[in-house]
Amino acid sequence: MKALILVGGFGTRLRPLTFSMPKPLVDFGNKPMLLHQIEALKAAGVTEVVLAINHQQPEVMLNFVKEYEKKLDMKITFSQETEPLGTAGPLALARDKLIDESGKPFFVLNSDVICEYPLLEMIEFHTNHGAEASIMVTKVDDPSKYGVVVMEEEARVERFVEKPKHFVGDKINAGIYLLNPSVLDRIELRRTSIEKEIFPKIASEKKLYAMVLPGFWMDIGQPKDYLTGQRMYLNYLRKNAPGKLLVSSGDDVVIGNVMADETAVIGERCLIGPDVVIGAGCVIEPGVRLFGCTVMRGVRIKEHACVSDSIVGWDSTVGSWARVADVTVLGKDVQVADAEVLQMSAKPEIIQKV
Ligand code: GDD
Ligand code: MG
Numbered sequence: 001m002k003a004l005i006l007v008g009g010f011g012t013r014l015r016p017l018t019f020s021m022p023k024p025l026v027d028f029g030n031k032p033m034l035l036h037q038i039e040a041l042k043a044a045g046v047t048e049v050v051l052a053i054n055h056q057q058p059e060v061m062l063n064f065v066k067e068y069e070k071k072l073d074m075k076i077t078f079s080q081e082t083e084p085l086g087t088a089g090p091l092a093l094a095r096d097k098l099i100d101e102s103g104k105p106f107f108v109l110n111s112d113v114i115c116e117y118p119l120l121e122m123i124e125f126h127t128n129h130g131a132e133a134s135i136m137v138t139k140v141d142d143p144s145k146y147g148v149v150v151m152e153e154e155a156r157v158e159r160f161v162e163k164p165k166h167f168v169g170d171k172i173n174a175g176i177y178l179l180n181p182s183v184l185d186r187i188e189l190r191r192t193s194i195e196k197e198i199f200p201k202i203a204s205e206k207k208l209y210a211m212v213l214p215g216f217w218m219d220i221g222q223p224k225d226y227l228t229g230q231r232m233y234l235n236y237l238r239k240n241a242p243g244k245l246l247v248s249s250g251d252d253v254v255i256g257n258v259m260a261d262e263t264a265v266i267g268e269r270c271l272i273g274p275d276v277v278i279g280a281g282c283v284i285e286p287g288v289r290l291f292g293c294t295v296m297r298g299v300r301i302k303e304h305a306c307v308s309d310s311i312v313g314w315d316s317t318v319g320s321w322a323r324v325a326d327v328t329v330l331g332k333d334v335q336v337a338d339a340e341v342l343q344m345s346a347k348p349e350i351i352q353k354v
Contacts, residue, residue, distance in 0.1 A: 002098055003046045003107035004079070005037055006087055008054035013222040016331030017313050022061055024051075024111045027296055028220060029233050030261055030279055032064065037109050040117035042072050046107065049074060050097045052090035054081040088194035091179075092187040099181050108194075110175030112221035114229045116236065117176070118214055125211045126178045129155065132207040133183055135199070136176040138217040146219075147173035147195045149210050157208040162195040173199075174213050223329045227292060227309060231275045234259060246272075255291075267303075285320070293324075302338070310342075 011023030018026065024034035038049055051065070065076045079094035091098065091108065098106050105126060107119065115138075126134040135157070137149045143164070150159040150169045161168050173195065186198055202208040216236055218229030234257035237244050246258045253266070256274025260266065264278045267286035272278075276290045279297035284290070289306040299312050302320040310328040318324055319338035326343040336342060 001044070001046045001104055001106065002048045002050070002100060003041045003109065004050045004052055004091060004094055004098060005034065005109045005111050006090060007034065007051050007111040008081065008084060008090065009112070009221070010055075011221070014226070014329075017311065017329060020314070020332040022058060023221070025060060025064055027279065027294070028114060028226070029230065029237075030259060030277055033114070033220065034064070034111060035068065036114060037111065037117070038068060038072065038074070038076070040119055041107060041109075042074055044107075044117075044119035044123065047074055048097075049076045050079050050094045051076065052079050052081070052094060054084040054090075084191060085189075086191045086193045088187045088192040088198050089190055091184060091194070092189040092192075095184050098184065103181055105178050105180050108177040108179060110219075112219055113175040113217065114220050114233060115174065115176075115213060115217040116215040119176075121214075122176070122178050122211055125155075125209070129209045131156075131209055132180045133199075133202050134178040134209050134211060136174040136213045137171045137210045138174045138213040139170050140172050141170075143167070143170050143172050147199070149173055151210050155209045155211065156206060157199075157203040157210050160195065160199040160203050160208070162193070171210070171212070174217050175219070176213075223311060223327050226311065227275075227294070227327065230277060230294060231257075231292070234275055234277070261297075279314075305336075 007024045009023060011018035014023055014026060025032040041049060069076045081093060085093060122134060147160060147162040148164050148168050149157055149171050152158045199208060216232035218225055218232055220226040220229040238257050244259060246254045246260055248254045253270055254272050258273040258276045260278035261280040263280045264282040266284045269286050270284055270288045272290045275292045277294045279295060281298045282295050283300045285303045287304040288301045292309040293307045294311045296314045298315040300317045304320055305318045305322045307318060307324045309326055310324045313331045315332055316330050316334040318336045319340060321339045322336045323341045328342045
């Protein structure tokens with residue numbers, strides 16, 4: 001089986017992290033976002049993944065592909081646009097890579113969503129209804145920033161409305177599709193939107209079905225949602241793979257769900273958690289307080305600093321007694337001075353200190 005992942009965005013909403021790393025390779029739960037998806041595809045029987053990109057892939061992306069092609073024993077290729085083709089055009093461009101002789105359906109994934117990826121269930125759902133296309137949907141409180149899906153009985157989609165101005169429903173497109181090859185005949189090779197031009201048409205012909213996603217879901221393409229998604233993901237691990245989380249140490253060093261790479265060093269009298277991810281090689285000095293945050297690979301948090309509801313990018317240093325809070329995002333190699341305070345109420349949301 002084959003799959004295409006839409007990785008074309010520039011990731012502007014995750015700056016400054018995306019100044020030094022393409023968005024799909026930004027770490028989430030201590031591994032690149034893209035890897036969560038590729039591993040899920042592999043588990044569902046996919047053997048070939050096409051990454052649809054719209055700009056020159058940087059060296060780091062090529063290295064990632066080389067490394068994981070080998071590790072996962074999958075074929076991973078690029079399909080590169082010379083100009084952005086939107087969310088449907090890239091499928092037309094990669095047409096030859098997606099069609100195989102068996103006529104099997106293929107997966108299409110947005111690259112910035114995180115969930116439990118029930119892809120095997122989706123294959124079963126698609127086979128059972130027998131129509132042309134399946135999409136995964138989930139319920140959210142504010143549907144206006146997503147594609148809204150109105151369903152009839154028996155999971156058939158009646159309407160698909162991208163970013164509606166008025167309330168039409170609270171089930172939204174989760175960015176995971178399973179499509180028959182015939183869908184490719186509907187897409188022209190030009191900049192075009194699958195949400196605005198293709199899905200509404202298939203729905204009007206009653207050939208689009210929606211499966212309600214079990215479990216959590218989040219689009220992690222912006223800092224606040226990234227941190228919410230992280231909380232959901234850690235919660236999911238607590239229930240399904242608790243061995244990946246730190247065990248509460250009894251002397252209250254660790255509270256709630258905390259994930260730390262085994263090479264990270266955590267000093268004495270720290271208070272870590274809930275909802276914290278600590279990357280490889282990090283040094284958390286004594287007396288540090290961390291909660292609701294991500295501390296990426298190679299970071300040093302010096303004595304008595306406090307980081308909350310924020311993301312600290314790779315190899316940065318937070319000085320002693322400093323405070324980083326309120327959805328602050330530090331890029332790679334940022335140096336926060338001793339006792340410095342960085343928080344949204346004091347500075348803009350995104351600190352572009354490099
Ligand atoms: N190759 C390529 N070329 N990829 C692209 C392009 C392009 O020109 N434009 C966007 N993408 C990729 C993005 O990288 C992302 O993975 C995906 O297409 C969707 O684009 P976003 O910019 O993240 O869209 P969105 O979040 O506003 O809305 C989409 O996702 C929602 C779920 O998170 C839509 O699919 C909504 O219907 C959906 O609800
Ligand atoms: Mg998105």
